[in-house]
Amino acid sequence: xxxxxxxxxxxxxxxxxxxxxxxxxxxxxxxxxxxxxxxxxxxxxxxxxxxxxxxxxxxxxxxxxxxxxxxxxxxxxxxxxxxxxxxxxxxxxxxxxxxxxxxxxxxxxxxxxxxxxxxxxxxxxxxxxxxxxxxxxxxxxxxxxxxxxxxxxxxxxxxxxxxxxxxxxxxxxxxxxxxxxxxxxxxxxxxxxxxxxxxxxxxxxxxxxxxxxxxxxxxxxxxxxxxxxxxxxxxxxxxxxxxxxxxxxxxxxxxxxxxxxxxxxxxxxx
Amino acid sequence: xxxxxxxxxxxxxxxxxxxxxxxxxxxxxxxxxxxxxxxxxxxxxxxxxxxxxxxxxxxxxxxxxxxxxxxxxxxxxxxxxxxxxxxxxxxxxxxxxxxxxxxxxxxxxxxxxxxxxxxxxxxxxxxxxxxxxxxxxxxxxxxxxxxxxxxxxx
Amino acid sequence: xxxxxxxxxxxxxxxxxxxxxxxxxxxxxxxxxxxxxxxxxxxxxxxxxxxxxxxxxxxxxxxxxxxxxxxxxxxxxxxxxxxxxxxxxxxxxxxxxxxxxxxxxxxxxxxxxxxxxxxxxxxxxxxxxxxxxxxxxxxxxxxxxxxxxxxxxxxxxxxxxxxxxxxxxxxxxxxxxxxxxxxxxxxxxxxxxxxxxxxxxxxxxxxxxxxxxxxxxxxxxxxxxxxxxxxxxxxxxxxxxxxxxxxxxxxxxxxxxxxx
Numbered sequence: 090x091x092x093x094x095x096x097x098x099x100x101x102x103x104x105x106x107x108x109x110x111x112x113x114x115x116x117x118x119x120x121x122x123x124x125x126x127x128x129x130x131x132x133x134x135x136x137x138x139x140x141x142x143x144x145x146x147x148x149x150x151x152x153x154x155x156x157x158x159x160x161x162x163x164x165x166x167x168x169x170x171x172x173x174x175x176x177x178x179x180x181x182x183x184x185x186x187x188x189x190x191x192x193x194x195x196x197x198x199x200x201x202x203x204x205x206x207x208x209x210x211x212x213x214x215x216x217x218x219x220x221x222x223x224x225x226x227x228x229x230x231x232x233x234x235x236x237x238x239x240x241x242x243x244x245x246x247x248x249x250x251x252x253x254x255x256x257x258x259x260x261x262x263x264x265x266x267x268x269x270x271x272x273x274x275x276x277x278x279x280x281x282x283x284x285x286x287x288x289x290x291x292x293x294x295x296x297x298x299x300x301x302x303x304x305x306x307x308x309x310x311x312x313x314x315x316x317x318x319x320x321x322x323x324x325x326x327x328x329x330x331x332x333x334x335x336x337x338x339x340x341x342x343x344x345x346x347x348x349x350x351x352x353x354x355x356x357x358x359x
Numbered sequence: 360x361x362x363x364x365x366x367x368x369x370x371x372x373x374x375x376x377x378x379x380x381x382x383x384x385x386x387x388x389x390x391x392x393x394x395x396x397x398x399x400x401x402x403x404x405x406x407x408x409x410x411x412x413x414x415x416x417x418x419x420x421x422x423x424x425x426x427x428x429x430x431x432x433x434x435x436x437x438x439x440x441x442x443x444x445x446x447x448x449x450x451x452x453x454x455x456x457x458x459x460x461x462x463x464x465x466x467x468x469x470x471x472x473x474x475x476x477x478x479x480x481x482x483x484x485x486x487x488x489x490x491x492x493x494x495x496x497x498x499x500x501x502x503x504x505x506x507x508x509x510x511x512x513x
Numbered sequence: 514x515x516x517x518x519x520x521x522x523x524x525x526x527x528x529x530x531x532x533x534x535x536x537x538x539x540x541x542x543x544x545x546x547x548x549x550x551x552x553x554x555x556x557x558x559x560x561x562x563x564x565x566x567x568x569x570x571x572x573x574x575x576x577x578x579x580x581x582x583x584x585x586x587x588x589x590x591x592x593x594x595x596x597x598x599x600x601x602x603x604x605x606x607x608x609x610x611x612x613x614x615x616x617x618x619x620x621x622x623x624x625x626x627x628x629x630x631x632x633x634x635x636x637x638x639x640x641x642x643x644x645x646x647x648x649x650x651x652x653x654x655x656x657x658x659x660x661x662x663x664x665x666x667x668x669x670x671x672x673x674x675x676x677x678x679x680x681x682x683x684x685x686x687x688x689x690x691x692x693x694x695x696x697x698x699x700x701x702x703x704x705x706x707x708x709x710x711x712x713x714x715x716x717x718x719x720x721x722x723x724x725x726x727x728x729x730x731x732x733x734x735x736x737x738x739x740x741x742x743x744x745x746x747x748x749x750x751x752x753x754x755x756x757x758x759x760x761x762x763x764x765x766x767x768x769x770x771x772x773x
Contacts, residue, residue, distance in 0.1 A: 142645055171647040182642035185634070196646045198550075241642075363557070370559045373567060377668030380675040384710045388603050388678055390701025415705055470702065 095120040101150035112308040125299035134288040175245030175253040181237035183229040190225040215243040235266025259291040398448030400486040410496025417472040456482040461494035542651040554657035563665030574673035578680030599700035602681035611674040616720035620753035624728035631732030632742040662725025670717035
């Protein structure tokens with residue numbers, strides 16, 4: 090395998106208000122691989138990405154990227170570090186006042202002093218990679234959800250980052266664009282050799298591209314391993330999640346008092 | 360690119376209109392005048408009663424505005440009102456020494472202002488000089504009082 | 514009983530905290546090195562915030578000037594003092610109505626739009642993604658809007674005043690027959706450039722700061738849901754209007770009240 094992991098998460102604790110979201114999460118994300126983080130919705134997968142990106146500060150624990158402690162950095166150094174990262178958001182998060190071309194050019198314009206012709210070449214190259222070179226003059230409002238996500242992907246890789254974070258890349262996509270995205274993520278990784286973190290609860294697609302998988306639930310890492318090893322894991326919560334059983338250790342019902350008593354109980358809350 | 364040119368032009372026109380508006384407010388509404396000479400000189404005058412005269416009131420001569428009242432304060436030596444006027448610099452050393460200053464009212468209820476009328480003395484008034492011959496404001500109550508007492512005498 | 518006191522205390526602390534947060538927000542976004550790119554962004558916001566509000570502000574100014582002349586005339590004519598119409602129209606416009614009404618219109622027209630726009634950018638994760646690209650959204654999104662607001666509202670206030678004075682002239686001189694010379698003459702005699710025009714502009718500068726700050730902060734700090742956006746937009750208009758009217762009293766008391 091490779092040398093030291095690119096991203097290290099050690100003993101991460103985080104809580105929002107009264108609810109604790111992470112209670113001691115440890116992870117090592119190897120360089121040049123696709124690592125998937127999976128878990129039922131509401132377990133804070135997106136929060137984990139925000140912690141890695143330095144947008145949130147943990148209550149305890151550390152996140153290190155390429156040896157640098159993300160949360161000990163100054164604002165300036167943090168922004169410098171972020172240039173080496175790309176992030177694909179759930180909604181795409183394209184800038185609605187810029188067209189497709191300018192959206193992809195945005196990171197280049199901000200962080201480099203390249204001449205216009207060079208920017209043009211780079212933008213067209215990235216758009217070609219996601220198959221949307223012909224859509225360059227469209228506004229984000231004119232794109233379908235799948236296309237918007239592909240443009241966002243082109244923007245995320247515009248600066249050739251070393252690390253790319255995917256936040257639910259498959260959610261709400263039709264089978265075709267889902268397939269396109271799966272293929273794109275795999276191909277980008279093989280071609281550019283970048284380190285990728287995929288947060289998702291789409292099991293089949295994620296397992297098909299991931300090199301390594303973490304399953305989190307209840308604020309902790311429940312299982313880890315290569316996709317092939319994961320099915321045989323004995324933890325019932327992991328099994329329920331991977332096989333998609335509706336009820337199990339992760340209950341179908343939101344905590345409530347006894348159904349029978351609730352129906353008959355007069356004078357209770359509505 | 361073309362749209363942003365139009366936009367920039369619009370913003371430019373907007374700011375230009377704002378500045379022109381300010382010029383309008385200055386010249387037309389508050390009566391600043393561009394050709395006001397930088398030079399001016401001060402005259403002083405003491406009045407027994409200034410009535411409702413305020414700083415910045417006009418100083419006129421034959422009805423033409425030639426300056427403004429700069430400050431009004433109580434003269435504690437004589438217990439009357441000490442008024443400093445700022446006049447057009449071109450009048451410096453041209454007004455005769457026996458020029459009189461009177462506090463007048465424009466219309467029945469209008470603002471009060473100072474009217475200067477020239478005398479015939481050979482010496483002239485320079486910067487910081489004092490007008491000795493002054494005429495106080497007419498106070499309506501005093502006039503009525505006089506009128507009533509005159510009536511009583513008859 | 515104790516519960517109420519606890520709640521009151523908590524509310525007080527939270528209000529203070531929000532105020533502090535808004536202050537830090539203002540400081541962080543305002544003081545940045547301006548770049549060529551920043552000027553371009555500022556221009557775009559000037560267009561959006563200033564030029565687009567011009568029509569409503571000018572039309573309102575015209576009508577308010579006309580109404581002032583009409584109302585003022587009917588009162589002044591009883592005292593035979595209709596010659597003072599120009600002075601009345603100009604002073605009430607420049608000292609009071611132009612800064613206040615322009616600021617209220619600005620809060621409704623531009624302030625609410627700023628809140629909604631920034632709120633929508635937040636809801637669609639555009640602000641977060643900007644941060645991840647390594648661009649500070651305070652500099653890129655917030656600062657141009659703040660500066661555009663600061664410059665645009667005083668300009669709009671000037672426009673309001675000019676059109677209002679002209680509208681007053683239209684009704685007073687052209688229609689009601691006040692002598693034109695006394696309309697302008699009395700106005701020029703009583704309006705002082707520094708004391709009246711200057712103080713009016715100072716007021717509108719303060720209002721611009723407060724209204725834009727409230728609008729942008731409400732947008733930046735809102736809960737990113739559709740309900741949150743609509744609530745924040747309403748809050749912008751309500752808070753900004755109250756702040757303008759309250760501050761106007763304070764400023765008027767300091768500028769014109771009691772001091773001769």
